[in-house]
Amino acid sequence: MAGTSAGIVAALTAAALGTVGFLAFRAQATVPANLTGRPGAGASAAAAAGKAPRDRRDPTALPSAxxxxxxxxxxxxxxxxxxxxxxxxxxxxxxxxxxxxxxxxxxxxxxxxxxxxxxxxxxxxxxxxxxxxxxxxxxxxxxxxxxxxxxxxxxxxxxxxxxxxxxxxxxxxxxxxxxxxxxxxx
Incomplete structure (x- = not known):
């Protein structure tokens, strides 16, 4: 029974660490580039930084956001x-x-x-x-x-x-x- 309890604890610990890792990854994906020192994750990072995405083909085009x-x-x-x-x-x-x-x-x-x-x-x-x-x-x-x-x-x-x-x-x-x-x- 002690071996079974240790296995359950190990499985729950692994699941908890996996969940925390996933949530940390998701949080990092939306951090603006100016806070991480690297490019953010597309439009969500641009919006979070207050910068509306631009049409790269036409810099004079109305920003989409x-x-x-x-x-x-x-x-x-x-x-x-x-x-x-x-x-x-x-x-x-x-x-x-x-x-x-x-x-x-x-x-x-x-x-x-x-x-x-x-x-x-x-x-x-x-x-x-x-x-x-x-x-x-x-x-x-x-x-x-x-x-x-x-x-x-x-x-x-x-x-x-x-x-x-x-x-x-x-x-x-x-x-x-x-x-x-x-x-x-x-």
């Missing part, structure tokens, strides 16, 4: 914006030049708009579409009047303006009315 419905999609890492209608069609995609303060990935809504004001960097801007505030800095899309706001911003000044060309700014203005969803991704 960027929400649903009518929305503005802003990629902080790619400095790019997409305007997406309610039927999941990209109406326009364009590069932008962000300010010195980035919004966190997440879902926001257009909260205010101004046709023409002066930006925190002192540049006259138009078609301002605001959607959040980070540490007292208002974040929003805008187009600079005049030189297009292409001057290098002063790093000592905290700015939240995400600058577009005037043509892209007009498209944003016409699309992103109060309450339109803004999805920020890495």
């Amino acid at each position: 960027s929400g649903t419905g009518e929305r503005v999609v802003y990629s902080v890492d790619d400095d790019r914006v997409w305007l997406v209608d309610g039927r999941e069609r990209t109406l326009r995609g364009f590069p932008v030049r962000p300010g010195s303060v980035d919004p966190a990935p997440g879902t926001y809504w257009v909260s205010s708009r101004s046709n023409a004001v002066t930006g925190t960097d002192g540049v006259p801007i138009e078609h301002v579409v605001r959607f959040t505030t980070v540490n007292g800095v208002t974040i929003g899309f805008s187009a600079a009047v005049g030189d297009g706001g292409q001057a290098v911003p002063d790093p000592a000044v905290k700015t939240g303006g995400i600058r577009e060309t005037r043509a892209d700014g007009e498209a944003m203005w016409n699309f992103a009315t109060i309450g339109v969803k803004v999805v920020v991704i890495r």
